[in-house]
Amino acid sequence: MSEKPYTISQVAKMLGVSPSTVSRAMNNAPGVSDSVRKQILEFVDEIGYRPNTVAQSLSRGRSNMVALILGDIRNPFYADLAFGIQKALDTKGFIVTTFNSEYDYKKEKQFIQFAEQYNYSGIILVTVNSEEADKYLGHLDIPVLLVNRITKHYNGPLIVTDNFQAGYIAARHLINLGHKRIGFLAGQNKSSSASSQRFQGFQQALNNYQLDYHADYCLYDLDWRMNTGYQAAESIFSTPRETKQRPSAFLIANDLLALGFMNYCGEHGIRIPDDISIVSFDDIAYSSLHQIQLTTVSQHVETMSKEAADLMLQLLTDPPKEPKRVIIEPTLIVRNTTQHYQEP
Amino acid sequence: MSEKPYTISQVAKMLGVSPSTVSRAMNNAPGVSDSVRKQILEFVDEIGYRPNTVAQSLSRGRSNMVALILGDIRNPFYADLAFGIQKALDTKGFIVTTFNSEYDYKKEKQFIQFAEQYNYSGIILVTVNSEEADKYLGHLDIPVLLVNRITKHYNGPLIVTDNFQAGYIAARHLINLGHKRIGFLAGQNKSSSASSQRFQGFQQALNNYQLDYHADYCLYDLDWRMNTGYQAAESIFSTPRETKQRPSAFLIANDLLALGFMNYCGEHGIRIPDDISIVSFDDIAYSSLHQIQLTTVSQHVETMSKEAADLMLQLLTDPPKEPKRVIIEPTLIVRNTTQHYQEP
DNA sequence: CTGAAAGCGCTAACAG
DNA sequence: CTGTTAGCGCTTTCAG
Numbered sequence: 012m013s014e015k016p017y018t019i020s021q022v023a024k025m026l027g028v029s030p031s032t033v034s035r036a037m038n039n040a041p042g043v044s045d046s047v048r049k050q051i052l053e054f055v056d057e058i059g060y061r062p063n064t065v066a067q068s069l070s071r072g073r074s075n076m077v078a079l080i081l082g083d084i085r086n087p088f089y090a091d092l093a094f095g096i097q098k099a100l101d102t103k104g105f106i107v108t109t110f111n112s113e114y115d116y117k118k119e120k121q122f123i124q125f126a127e128q129y130n131y132s133g134i135i136l137v138t139v140n141s142e143e144a145d146k147y148l149g150h151l152d153i154p155v156l157l158v159n160r161i162t163k164h165y166n167g168p169l170i171v172t173d174n175f176q177a178g179y180i181a182a183r184h185l186i187n188l189g190h191k192r193i194g195f196l197a198g199q200n201k202s203s204s205a206s207s208q209r210f211q212g213f214q215q216a217l218n219n220y221q222l223d224y225h226a227d228y229c230l231y232d233l234d235w236r237m238n239t240g241y242q243a244a245e246s247i248f249s250t251p252r253e254t255k256q257r258p259s260a261f262l263i264a265n266d267l268l269a270l271g272f273m274n275y276c277g278e279h280g281i282r283i284p285d286d287i288s289i290v291s292f293d294d295i296a297y298s299s300l301h302q303i304q305l306t307t308v309s310q311h312v313e314t315m316s317k318e319a320a321d322l323m324l325q326l327l328t329d330p331p332k333e334p335k336r337v338i339i340e341p342t343l344i345v346r347n348t349t350q351h352y353q354e355p
Numbered sequence: 356m357s358e359k360p361y362t363i364s365q366v367a368k369m370l371g372v373s374p375s376t377v378s379r380a381m382n383n384a385p386g387v388s389d390s391v392r393k394q395i396l397e398f399v400d401e402i403g404y405r406p407n408t409v410a411q412s413l414s415r416g417r418s419n420m421v422a423l424i425l426g427d428i429r430n431p432f433y434a435d436l437a438f439g440i441q442k443a444l445d446t447k448g449f450i451v452t453t454f455n456s457e458y459d460y461k462k463e464k465q466f467i468q469f470a471e472q473y474n475y476s477g478i479i480l481v482t483v484n485s486e487e488a489d490k491y492l493g494h495l496d497i498p499v500l501l502v503n504r505i506t507k508h509y510n511g512p513l514i515v516t517d518n519f520q521a522g523y524i525a526a527r528h529l530i531n532l533g534h535k536r537i538g539f540l541a542g543q544n545k546s547s548s549a550s551s552q553r554f555q556g557f558q559q560a561l562n563n564y565q566l567d568y569h570a571d572y573c574l575y576d577l578d579w580r581m582n583t584g585y586q587a588a589e590s591i592f593s594t595p596r597e598t599k600q601r602p603s604a605f606l607i608a609n610d611l612l613a614l615g616f617m618n619y620c621g622e623h624g625i626r627i628p629d630d631i632s633i634v635s636f637d638d639i640a641y642s643s644l645h646q647i648q649l650t651t652v653s654q655h656v657e658t659m660s661k662e663a664a665d666l667m668l669q670l671l672t673d674p675p676k677e678p679k680r681v682i683i684e685p686t687l688i689v690r691n692t693t694q695h696y697q698e699p
Numbered sequence: 700c701t702g703a704a705a706g707c708g709c710t711a712a713c714a715g
Numbered sequence: 716c717t718g719t720t721a722g723c724g725c726t727t728t729c730a731g
Binding site: 085 | 644
């Protein structure tokens with residue numbers, strides 16, 4: 012592994028052919044006789060020659076690197092997504108670099124520029140919604156695939172969960188259980204269409220079932236971290252309020268927040284679901300633990316990553332003229348953090 | 356963002372200077388008058404010219420990409436590690452690509468070759484221990500930094516937790532609590548020095564305190580997934596055995612396995628810590644939840660990632676002749692899954 | 700201090 | 716079918 016790697020012209024010389032022939036043979040491009048091709052391929056394999064991809068990239072004007080830009084790899088939902096995408100693309104000879112925008116659209120933009128500068132050949136983007144992004148997303152030099160986000164003006168390829176429906180069925184579940192005072196711990200609605208659409212689904216459900224939406228049952232603009240969920244619970248339960256005035260159930264924008272929320276409740280003797288029901292979104296692995304048993308809405312991350320990989324592959328090989336848009340049906344997974352409303 | 360990017364010669368032409376001068380100015384290399392340099396820098400900034408990094412990479416023979424090869428990004432411990440390293444290196448102008456070896460040394464090797472082929476300028480490696488790796492790790496063309504693994508013959512730069520000590524203090528904690536029959540759910544000892552050293556620490560502690568090591572209290576070669584921990588518990592508790600013959604406590608090779616183990620226990624009415632004490636390793640975020648409260652040994656992943664990033668940076672800029680090796684002290688975090696041994 | 704020229708390793712017309 | 720010739724965009728001697 013230590014000797015200087017061969018170059019294509021060295022290989023060509025050894026074989027007594029020209030570099031172009033070697034190149035053609037290796038890229039199975041037409042214009043090489045089968046016998047010569049075979050010979051080259053075997054030889055190359057034997058001596059372990061591998062083309063320098065940087066040179067290829069420069070020469071071709073494109074690489075086989077794909078950028079995956081997402082919020083934070085420490086969120087298990089994203090870790091799953093990244094893992095799936097990466098695994099699928101690896102086997103096709105693409106390598107994917109993951110960037111953590113930390114939900115900051117400036118960082119996101121930097122990464123996008125990075126990707127262009129580095130001749131990345133595609134970007135899979137869980138975008139931080141912003142007016143700016145909405146403007147340029149459609150006109151990047153390289154193919155973009157939006158994942159789990161949607162923006163007003165972008166109409167390129169896309170793959171999302173129906174987050175409106177996710178919010179709707181989550182809320183309906185609670186309503187079915189007899190809850191009337193339902194709060195919502197919202198994510199960063201401005202920067203996440205997923206979050207805002209879940210919120211809208213929630214409101215729609217309230218509306219359909221003639222329930223009031225109380226702004227003061229809700230918390231807004233929470234970042235997606237566990238600790239923030241903890242603090243949210245703290246602020247909710249430490250402000251004195253008649254029990255009857257307090258929501259009996261909460262929708263929580265993602266599992267991480269919900270876990271933090273439950274953590275606070277556990278520490279302070281607030282029983283779930285006896286005192287309060289909660290349902291959230293994502294269905295990360297930890298939500299299914301017996302000790303947790305979180306009722307949540309699955310986004311089917313496995314499907315999502317598979318579709319994302321497939322779609323990106325398609326964009327890279329033969330881009331369809333009609334951008335493909337795939338929508339995933341969310342599924343409510345009822346576990347143990349929700350129960351029938353009981354008069355306090 | 357859509358117009359074709361400028362090339363260095365275009366920029367040079369616009370300024371009426373030569374490409375080399377622009378290059379020198381931008382890399383603050385000597386040989387440009389301050390006034391010209393300033394002018395160039397300003398102009399470049401204004402029009403937003405950014406050098407094509409692929410071309411740079413080819414020309415220089417090295418890039419500013421660093422590969423991070425680890426087992427599985429879905430393990431929160433690795434997600435934390437990756438996040439920390441990436442964040443630290445990003446700000447220094449390096450981009451890091453994460454590869455999931457899935458604990459398979461063949462994949463690992465592939466990724467290493469990949470990295471060389473792509474002109475990566477450094478590799479941060481949580482290696483899958485293997486004889487093969489041990490041979491070539493020292494002689495790669497590019498700087499390597501081993502993280503949380505150690506091999507027999509490799510003596511390059513390194514950063515590890517003292518995993519022997521980790522195993523030792525974990526076991527001692529249990530022994531202090533009066534446990535005498537202690538089992539171990541081992542990870543993949545052959546491919547993970549972290550795992551095997553924890554195991555050795557455990558055995559040493561037993562030895563020091565005159566306790567017997569029972570091979571049949573132990574399970575070996577578990578992969579690191581939650582579900583495997585679940586199955587381990589299943590196999591342990593479903594084989595009939597006198598309670599007095601059963602371990603009263605377990606060391607478990609990492610938190611993920613432990614979580615799976617606890618999951619099974621929860622589902623089957625096995626109370627922790629009343630019926631069985633457990634302590635594991637990593638201290639991932641989910642272990643600290645009130646509903647979990649796992650006693651575990653922290654590897655201080657934050658320190659680890661910071662050190663790793665610093666060390667890699669050093670290797671890339673001015674490699675010291677003596678390879679630096681840093682060892683991190685593990686810390687036992689006592690929570691709620693361990694208690695005094697009680698006669699059954 | 701500055702510019703011209705060669706070259707990094709590969710691909711892609713263009714000839715034969 | 717095969718080889719020759721230019722580049723891709725940048726860095727880096729080497730002259731001036």
